[in-house]
Amino acid sequence: MSTLKPTEGVRLAKRVADILKCSRSEAEQVIVGGWVKVNEVVVDEPAHRVTDEKIDIHSTAQRGKVPLLTVILHKMAGQTCLPHGRTHIWTNLTPEMRSNQDRSGISLTPRLLKMLHCAAALEDAASGLVVLSEDPSMLRKLEDERTPLEHELLAEVQGNVSPDQLLDMCPTGLKTSISSESPQKTGLRMAFKGYQPGYAAGVIEHTGLRLIGLKRVRMGRVLMAPLAPGQWRALMPYERF
Numbered sequence: 001m002s003t004l005k006p007t008e009g010v011r012l013a014k015r016v017a018d019i020l021k022c023s024r025s026e027a028e029q030v031i032v033g034g035w036v037k038v039n040e041v042v043v044d045e046p047a048h049r050v051t052d053e054k055i056d057i058h059s060t061a062q063r064g065k066v067p068l069l070t071v072i073l074h075k076m077a078g079q080t081c082l083p084h085g086r087t088h089i090w091t092n093l094t095p096e097m098r099s100n101q102d103r104s105g106i107s108l109t110p111r112l113l114k115m116l117h118c119a120a121a122l123e124d125a126a127s128g129l130v131v132l133s134e135d136p137s138m139l140r141k142l143e144d145e146r147t148p149l150e151h152e153l154l155a156e157v158q159g160n161v162s163p164d165q166l167l168d169m170c171p172t173g174l175k176t177s178i179s180s181e182s183p184q185k186t187g188l189r190m191a192f193k194g195y196q197p198g199y200a201a202g203v204i205e206h207t208g209l210r211l212i213g214l215k216r217v218r219m220g221r222v223l224m225a226p227l228a229p230g231q232w233r234a235l236m237p238y239e240r241f
Contacts, residue, residue: 012038013046015055017064026064032115033069034107035061044109058105068135069106070235071116074227075130077213081121089118089130092230099227104234119143120151120219123197128153128216129224131235142219142241148194149241152218154179155188155200158210165207174203185212 016036017027028046030036035058036043038050060066071093079087093108093116116132119142133139142149161178169176173192180187190200195216204211217224220241227233 009049009051011046012036012043012048012050012055015050016057019055019057020061020064022064030057030061030064030066032109032111033061033066034109034112035066042107042109044111060105067237068133068138069112069116070131070133070135070138071232072222072224072227072235073130073132073232074224074229075122075127076229077125077127080124081118081130083118085124089132090116093132093232097230097232099231099233101226102233104236106234120149120195121197122195122216123201125201126153126197126214126216127229128214129219129222129227130216131219131222145194149220150191150193150218151195151216153190153200154215154217155190155204156212156214157186157188157204158212159183159185161186161188161209165209168207169203171203174200176203 012031013024013027016030017024020027020030031046032044034042034044037056038048039053040056073089073092075081075089079089081089083090090113093113112134115134117134117139119131119133119139122128122130131142160181160183166176166178169188169190175191177189178186179189188204192200201211201214222235222239222241
């Protein structure tokens with residue numbers, strides 16, 4: 001915590017704006033986004049006052065222009081996509097659960113975490129790919145019912161699946177195929193446009209099959225692999241859904 005008196009030094013936002021030669025509002029976005037370090041410590045408060053401290057600004061922030069953050073996460077079964085749930089997915093967004101595939105360099109500060117909203121949420125019982133973003137245009141795209149993304153899921157059901165049951169799991173707009181079989185369980189691959197929690201499970205259970213597990217592995221062109229359960233990484237600017 002800073003020991004400066006409120007009248008000492010200048011606001012960090014002013015110092016960053018001077019360094020980047022950008023507007024004060026752009027500088028505040030860079031700071032809140034976790035791209036600025038003061039004496040090697042990330043500071044996300046634009047009003048933080050500085051004097052002669054060392055200011056480091058991540059190379060991603062050029063003239064105050066930084067991409068809004070979008071994160072993909074491998075949700076575990078039992079977790080909720082609701083921010084106020086007891087076992088919500090935001091608890092996974094820690095340095096320890098960060099994938100070694102993440103190359104963004106972003107620091108997830110408490111302030112930034114509060115700005116991340118979940119799009120196309122999974123039901124609590126399901127696992128797999130979820131997306132959290134602070135970008136309003138990204139959130140709108142992921143939930144746009146006029147041009148819905150294709151979602152790919154892997155399901156496991158108890159026992160074998162008959163040809164009639166497989167046919168019943170292929171209503172208009174839903175493609176279902178068998179990916180693995182054993183006497184104990186059958187693996188299914190399902191792909192459909194848009195995502196409504198409970199839809200895939202309802203289609204399966206309507207045939208009389210017992211659903212064991214459901215995992216989303218793809219949204220549009222973005223794959224969950226190779227994230228392990230609970231892991232996360234930032235989406236790179238060149239990646240598109």
